[in-house]
Amino acid sequence: MVAKRIIPCLDVKDGRTVKGVNFVDLRDVGDAVELGQYYARSGADELVYLDISASKEGRATFTRLVERISDGINIPFTVGGGISSLEDAARLLDAGADKISINSAAIANSALIDQIAARYGSQFVVVAIDARQGEDGIWRVTTHGGSRSTDKELFAWASEAQSRGAGEILFTSMNHDGTRSGYPCDTFARLAEELHIPIIASGGAGSVEDIAQVLTAGRADAALAASIFHFGEITVGELKSELKKLDICVR
Amino acid sequence: MIAIVDYKMGNLRSVENALRRLGAEFIVTADAEQIRKADKVLLPGVGNAAEAMENLRAAGLVEVIRSLRRPVLGICVGMQVMCRHSEEGDVDCLGIFDARVKRFVPSADEKVPHMGWNSIGNLETKLFKDVRGGEMVYFVHSFYPELCPDTIATTRHGVMFSAALKYENFYGTQFHPEKSGDVGERIIANFLKL
Numbered sequence: 001m002v003a004k005r006i007i008p009c010l011d012v013k014d015g016r017t018v019k020g021v022n023f024v025d026l027r028d029v030g031d032a033v034e035l036g037q038y039y040a041r042s043g044a045d046e047l048v049y050l051d052i053s054a055s056k057e058g059r060a061t062f063t064r065l066v067e068r069i070s071d072g073i074n075i076p077f078t079v080g081g082g083i084s085s086l087e088d089a090a091r092l093l094d095a096g097a098d099k100i101s102i103n104s105a106a107i108a109n110s111a112l113i114d115q116i117a118a119r120y121g122s123q124f125v126v127v128a129i130d131a132r133q134g135e136d137g138i139w140r141v142t143t144h145g146g147s148r149s150t151d152k153e154l155f156a157w158a159s160e161a162q163s164r165g166a167g168e169i170l171f172t173s174m175n176h177d178g179t180r181s182g183y184p185c186d187t188f189a190r191l192a193e194e195l196h197i198p199i200i201a202s203g204g205a206g207s208v209e210d211i212a213q214v215l216t217a218g219r220a221d222a223a224l225a226a227s228i229f230h231f232g233e234i235t236v237g238e239l240k241s242e243l244k245k246l247d248i249c250v251r
Numbered sequence: 252m253i254a255i256v257d258y259k260m261g262n263l264r265s266v267e268n269a270l271r272r273l274g275a276e277f278i279v280t281a282d283a284e285q286i287r288k289a290d291k292v293l294l295p296g297v298g299n300a301a302e303a304m305e306n307l308r309a310a311g312l313v314e315v316i317r318s319l320r321r322p323v324l325g326i327c328v329g330m331q332v333m334c335r336h337s338e339e340g341d342v343d344c345l346g347i348f349d350a351r352v353k354r355f356v357p358s359a360d361e362k363v364p365h366m367g368w369n370s371i372g373n374l375e376t377k378l379f380k381d382v383r384g385g386e387m388v389y390f391v392h393s394f395y396p397e398l399c400p401d402t403i404a405t406t407r408h409g410v411m412f413s414a415a416l417k418y419e420n421f422y423g424t425q426f427h428p429e430k431s432g433d434v435g436e437r438i439i440a441n442f443l444k445l
Contacts, residue, residue, distance in 0.1 A: 002408060003368045003387060040432065045368055071268050076389060076430045096264040098430065120261070121298050123364055123391040167364055167391075196357035198366050221362060251368045251387045 003251045004215045004243070005045035005222035006236055007200065008229045010035060012081075013052050015061035032065055033072045039229070040075050043237040045251055047073065048101065048224060051081030063095050070096025078126055084108075089116045093124065101170060103128040104143040107150055107157075110164060117165025126200070127166040129158060132174040139187065146174035154187075155194055162197050169195060170224065172203035180206030180227075188218030200224050208234065208242045215248055253277040253443070254289035256316075258306040260328060261297030269429035269439050283315045290321055291443065295429075296328030300352060300394065301340025303332045317345055322445040323421045327392060330416065330423025339394045348416040348423060350396040361409035364393045371414045371426070375403040378415065378422055380441045388414070388424075388431040388438075396425060 010017050016030040036047050049069065051062040059082060066079055079092050080101030089100050106113050106127055117125045130146055131139045131154040139154035158169050171191060173184050183204045191199050198221035201214040205225045214220045228234055234242075240250045253270065255263055257279045270277045270293075277293075278285060286292055294316065296303050307313050316323070316333075325333045332344045337352035344352070357363040368387040371379075395412035398405065404415035406425070416423045422442065428435035 001369065002362075002365060002390070005367050070264050071271075074269065074272070074430065074432050074436060076391075076427075093262050094264075096262065096268070098265070122393075123297070123366065168366065193359075196363055198362045198364070221367065 001249050002221075003045070003249050004220075005200075006043070006211075006239060006250065007046045007048055007222055007224040008039045008044050008236060009048040009050060009202070009224050009226040011050050011052050011226070012062060012065065014055075014058045015065050018052070033068050036069055036073050036077070039236060040073055042235050043240050043251070044075065045222070046075060047077040049077060049079045050101075051079065053082075063091055066092055066095035066097055080126070080128060084112075086112070086115050086119065089120065089124075093120055099124050099126050099167070101126040101128045103130065106161065107141065107143055107152065110160065113161055113164040113166055117167070122165050122167035122197075125166050126168045126170050127158075127161040128170040128172070129154065129161070130172045130174050130177075133184070133187075142174055146177070155190065158191055158195060162195050166197060168198045168200060170200040170202055174203075176204030177202075179204060182206060182210040183214040183218055183220075185213050185218035188214055188220050192219035198222065208239060211239065212243055212246050212248060215243070216246075252289055253291045253293060254286045255279045255293045255295065256286060256312065256329075257281045258296075258303070258310050258312060260303050260306060261295065263295055265427075265429045266293060266295045266326070269436060273436065273440055273443065275443055281310045281312065283311060286312070286315055287319070291445070292316075292319055292321065292323045294323060294325040294329035294333070296326065296332065298328055299339055300328055300331045300337035300344065301342040303328050304342050304344055307332065307345075313345065317347065320420055322442065324442050325421070325423035326429070327425060327427060330425055331394060331396060333416070333421060333423050334396050337394060347421045348396065348399065348401045348418050350399040350401065350413055350416060352394050352396050354394050355409060358409055364391055365395070365408045366391050369406050369408060369426075371404045371406055373402070373405045376417050376422075377445060378417070378438060378441050379404065382434060382437055382441075386434050388426040388428065388434055390426045392425060396423075
């Protein structure tokens with residue numbers, strides 16, 4: 001049986017990781033490669049690096065960083081942030097990324113999913129979806145960190161992304177992101193019901209129990225988390241032994 | 252010297268990095284002479300099996316690969332093209348391993364692509380020296396080689412399939428040892444010692 005994956009997410013700005021992490025006994029906690037190696041050693045199944053640099057120089061720095069990550073890490077990693085063209089995808093593939101994650105660009109130009117998948121394979125394309133459930137119960141896809149609404153509905157967009165060639169869906173509920181109150185498991189379960197590609201749950205984890213819930217009741221294939229790892233509340237290894245106790249298949 | 256065959260099937264960087272971490276010397280090449288002269292040959296590959304066969308043919312490497320007598324390791328699509336036939340593009344492959352490559356049928360519990368860490372069992376040959384049955388390695392694929400007499404490792408994803416194959420000097424892994432952490436590095440190191 002394929003194991004449920006635990007994926008730490010690292011935000012990178014101008015080539016340096018940002019956020020907490022001062023608990024980790026590393027020479028340089030801002031070094032994305034060292035931090036990634038630390039997570040890999042502690043049992044992370046994959047890593048996600050998100051480039052949050054706004055500038056062109058930041059992007060170039062990020063590409064060089066992706067090369068260093070590829071040189072130094074022996075588990076798969078995904079890169080995301082600011083990918084808006086086939087050329088961006090090609091540049092990151094050449095730098096050694098195993099997958100890229102696209103979000104706003106896929107909404108603005110959905111043919112981008114087809115193009116990248118046709119060229120480099122579905123396994124290379126993660127489509128990230130941020131959505132917010134309105135009072136009418138409808139999940140509307142948002143962009144720009146949830147600040148802008150689109151006319152797309154979550155389930156329809158996820159199915160479209162799959163049929164266009166996405167290899168995985170990374171779904172974040174903007175109702176839950178940052179609240180640490182758990183995931184909308186029924187929504188994840190419905191996504192799993194409607195799609196045949198793997199689903200990564202993101203945003204909302206406050207406890208081991210939350211993660212266990214989304215991997216079982218929510219039927220998610222993987223859980224992505226940032227703050228619970230970065231702030232040292234729990235290590236990846238500790239989380240996985242807890243999940244194992246709950247009979248969840250992890251590596 | 253180890254030759255990594257460059258036939259335009261995806262990025263070779265992670266395979267190069269894995270060899271580099273193990274301190275092995277290698278060249279990346281599509282040159283028939285260099286491939287024939289190499290002590291070991293690695294045939295990586297990500298993407299589509301039909302395209303991979305086409306690229307091998309275009310590079311004039313079909314007979315070169317078949318006639319190699321030193322250890323060869325195919326990875327993922329690089330292994331699939333060493334099988335008899337692939338349903339991906341309905342293409343006849345090199346026919347080194349006596350297996351057909353089939354498409355996974357998705358079900359409620361088995362997503363396609365089969366992506367992530369899964370356990371390998373029924374391990375045979377020196378390729379898996381010091382690797383315990385049940386250890387997990389990283390897979391990403393939608394097509395799988397069926398079980399056959401050449402099977403030297405198995406994995407279950409809905410169906411039981413060949414996670415690794417061997418015929419004479421030819422080896423193949425459906426998983427990515429170069430992305431499978433320390434276990435993967437051990438498997439590559441074992442191949443280098445063959």
